Amino acid sequence: MPRLIPFHANQLSERLQLTLLAGGFALLVALAWDAVPAHPTGSTAMAELRFGGKAYGLPLQRLPELEHLTRRHFQTQEAAKLRDVTALLEQDIDTLFTQAHARVPELADWYYSLGGEYTRLMLPVLVRGGVLAADHLAERTERMLFGEQLLADHLDTMRGNIEDLLLQHSIASRRAWQADVTTALEGWGAVIEGAENAGINLDRFSQRLIGYDSPEFLARMTVSSGAGMGAMAGPLIWQAASRSAAASGRAAATRGASRVAGRASSAAAGGALACAPAGPAAVGCALLAGGAAWLGTDWLLLRFDEARNRQALEASLHTALTATREALGNDLSQHYERISLNRLQILTAEIEHTFIPAYHRRHRTPGTDPL
Template sequence: MSDKPSSWQIWSGFFAVILVLALLAGFALLRGGRQLADLQATHQAEPVQRLLYVILNGERRIVPESKRLQLSLDMQSAVDEEQDKLLQRMEQQVDAAVDTAFAPVHDHVADFADWYYSLTGEYMRYAHAIGGDMGEYMQQRLRETVFLPAALETNLDNLLSDSNIRLSREMKQSGDRLASRLQLVIAAGSWPVRSGEPMIGDSLDLDQMFATSLQVTGKDLNRQVVSILAATGAGVVVAKGLGLAVAKKTLTKVAATKSFHVASALLAKLAAKSAIKGGGALAGAGTGAAICSPAGPAALVCGAVGGLIAWLAVDKAVIELDEALNRKVFVADIHAAIDAQQQQLKSALKKAYAKALSKGFVQVKQSARTLAVPAGKFTPADSAFRSEDPVGYEK
């Protein structure tokens, strides 16, 4: 038997090697092609992103996730700037409106001082001092000569109503300006949705947000402001109660001044004038009796008339002296008390309106923050906008 391989064995081995090599080459070709395709796809295609659809001024735009953070920061800056401007205008309007309402009050203080430094005022205070209600009487005269002619209650009620209407209108205007500004901001980091293209992803409807946040009526704003004032102890429980509440507080503050208390205490003044009046009245009576002595019994009447004239003359002289020495301080104290209540009202109104404005802007700010929320953690607009319940209104 020969040890040499047969031709069949040689050819079998040859074709086996060829087959194995062909299989390896084919496998390498398929696997390499797959790897090349994956590599090309990695370099050519952008990563899949979760898109945000923003609706503003009736236009739908797509915001990629990579643009959300910067867009959120730009929008928050625009919102803060608009709110600050509106707040400043509101504070200026409150200052001007309150000053206008109180100006007639200051103008009529001189009328009260004229009454106070008069014989009529002097004797009416004496009469009420005897009756034990002089302090109340002076407050009544202050109201009759200063607050009622100045129409303070009516002016303040109108102030509140007019301010609410004006601020309501300006809030809407702020919303319109903000929408126009945000449209430019959003356009810089987004692209429009093509007609007929389905919206797949998160959606933020800014048109709906503006319609429910900064577009409040003067009546709604009035309810919020009155309720806030009531909660701060301003004494206002209804819209038409601001004037009455402030007038009462102002009157009380004036009545608490040092000059008013001194004016209410007549004992010192009566004691000071008694000696002068005693001598003056006796001298007047003696002079009258001497002049009328030829008339016999009528001399007694003449003496009495002379004494009365002397009494009134002394009273008038003392009142004029008192006015010359003290009127300036007396009037200044009343003005200072009115000014104090005036500033207190300004502060209360500014705080109330600032809180009402904050409630109006809360949805806009929430929308701005929502833009920065990462994919998968987006809060729908209708849920994000749920804030604390509106301030109650006490009827």
């Protein structure tokens, strides 16, 4: 069979072949990289769409615009919602910790009181006897600083306020979207009278949005906001105070031990001075007088201790409160950012109405809902 054109590809030089190949494949990749199929213009295809109880006839090309409008609306709204939540959070935390800082002198007063001193000394015995809990001191610290409530209780109140804000925002956002979509549909499409089974039912999406606005859904998403941090606040602050006390050489045990000799000698001396050496009330009198001398000595030592180290204790408490406030603020901010992102992902998936086989498979495993 004669060849029409006597040409062999191998007649091209090797270098030219390689150049053609490299250039050709590079051009192929460049053309394919963001290739978008061209669609014929002027298509008269219409989609039927149901929304707000009405049926609309919409050109097919408008559907992506509707999806874009919806996606952009909820992205903007979620960003605004997160800003408001963050502002409320900062405000509430600032108020709480400003009050806590103001109560540090009150805590220091208790710390340097006889009641505080002896509570710390007797704590192991009281715990063993079941009178006090093991974390009594930490809890006492927390209650004194945060107004007779644990920080976790305050955080619960804050969470409730934030949930109310989220709810108001979500409802307003949904209503604004419904108004925008109604305006768009009336501008782009025509109302179809008597259409019962429209192809695309946006009312179903609206119903789902109402579900995502429900207090139960919001509560499920916002639970455990900072609970861990709140539960740790008291022990953290108490540990900071204890470390400060130990660093200044005033550990309760040390102080207690150093006072024992003083107490014993002063009690004995007090008893001997105040009471008669013999007689039926001598022992009782000696005990009372000795006890008073013991307490008096302790009080004096506490005052001396306070004069030397109260400032350091208050400084460590302020530092611990500041650190706790920062950690709590970061923890809660990140938590609500995650919630916002999670909600946006859920809404985006609803808007795009997509189905990814891999995620659908994962839904079978309990507790691993990727959404």
